[in-house]
Amino acid sequence: MYLLYMDESGNPDNPQDRHFVLGGAAIFERQTFFLAQDLEEVQKRHFPGLQPVVFHATDIRAGSGFWRTVPQTTRQAVLQDIGNVIGGANRPGLVLFGAAIEKTDSLYGEAAVERATAEVCRRFDIFLMRRKNESNDPQRGLLVFAEGRFRQRTRVWVKGFRELGTQWGVLVNLCDIPYFASAAETRMLQLADFVSHAVYLLYERRDATLIGPTINRFDQKDSVLHGLVHIARTSSICECPACASRRVPGSLGNWFQATAPQGP
Ligand SMILES: [Zn+2]
Numbered sequence: 001m002y003l004l005y006m007d008e009s010g011n012p013d014n015p016q017d018r019h020f021v022l023g024g025a026a027i028f029e030r031q032t033f034f035l036a037q038d039l040e041e042v043q044k045r046h047f048p049g050l051q052p053v054v055f056h057a058t059d060i061r062a063g064s065g066f067w068r069t070v071p072q073t074t075r076q077a078v079l080q081d082i083g084n085v086i087g088g089a090n091r092p093g094l095v096l097f098g099a100a101i102e103k104t105d106s107l108y109g110e111a112a113v114e115r116a117t118a119e120v121c122r123r124f125d126i127f128l129m130r131r132k133n134e135s136n137d138p139q140r141g142l143l144v145f146a147e148g149r150f151r152q153r154t155r156v157w158v159k160g161f162r163e164l165g166t167q168w169g170v171l172v173n174l175c176d177i178p179y180f181a182s183a184a185e186t187r188m189l190q191l192a193d194f195v196s197h198a199v200y201l202l203y204e205r206r207d208a209t210l211i212g213p214t215i216n217r218f219d220q221k222d223s224v225l226h227g228l229v230h231i232a233r234t235s236s237i238c239e240c241p242a243c244a245s246r247r248v249p250g251s252l253g254n255w256f257q258a259t260a261p262q263g264p
Pocket residue numbers: 230232238239240241242243244
């Protein structure tokens with residue numbers, strides 16, 4: 001079974017955020033243990049002997065909460081280490097998904113959340129189908145959402161999920177209803193938080209720093225990033241990695257190249 005851990009970034013109702021992002025990490029059941037261990041190692045490296053520190057990308061970048069007294073160089077190193085854990089995870093034990101919705105007068109709030117969820121779930125379903133058809137590896141999928149800012153929404157999702165899932169045509173490979181958990185309780189949701197924030201930074205600020213080490217972990221086939229989708233306001237040619245790789249397989253577009261860290 002693959003567990004798709006999902007979190008959101010950008011406020012769907014606040015016009016100051018141009019984008020709403022849902023990002024997630026689909027993790028093979030046995031891989032969760034090893035990834036959690038890798039993240040504990042990151043904590044031990046930087047904060048030995050402390051109680052578990054929650055890796056929340058926004059707080060780490062902004063230096064808020066626990067991170068207020070942590071030097072910026074350490075905070076940057078922690079973010080880089082989390083990116084490297086994702087980038088270096090076993091294949092296909094970890095696969096990333098993300099939807100960046102550019103909000104419009106009609107696509108915002110709950111509609112943006114639903115659109116993003118439908119896009120991510122459909123792509124997760126396609127990934128599961130491909131595992132079955134091309135690798136003879138039939139696996140079911142389970143959705144785990146981070147408890148969001150809107151508790152009301154979580155109730156609506158669970159109640160209406162079967163109907164929504166049927167509309168989206170994704171219930172074939174998914175089992176049961178989605179589950180909700182606190183990001184403080186599982187490192188896997190902290191990975192999902194990292195992914196959604198990384199996608200948000202790319203679309204909202206053209207900042208590819210966080211997504212850089214992880215871009216190749218988004219679901220792909222024939223060098224097209226099927227796991228990442230951009231719902232743009234206009235149909236003009238877009239140079240984001242999602243749109244660029246669909247136009248020219250293997251291309252990540254110039255948004256990415258302009259800001260991608262120069263790795264080895
Ligand atoms: Zn695009």
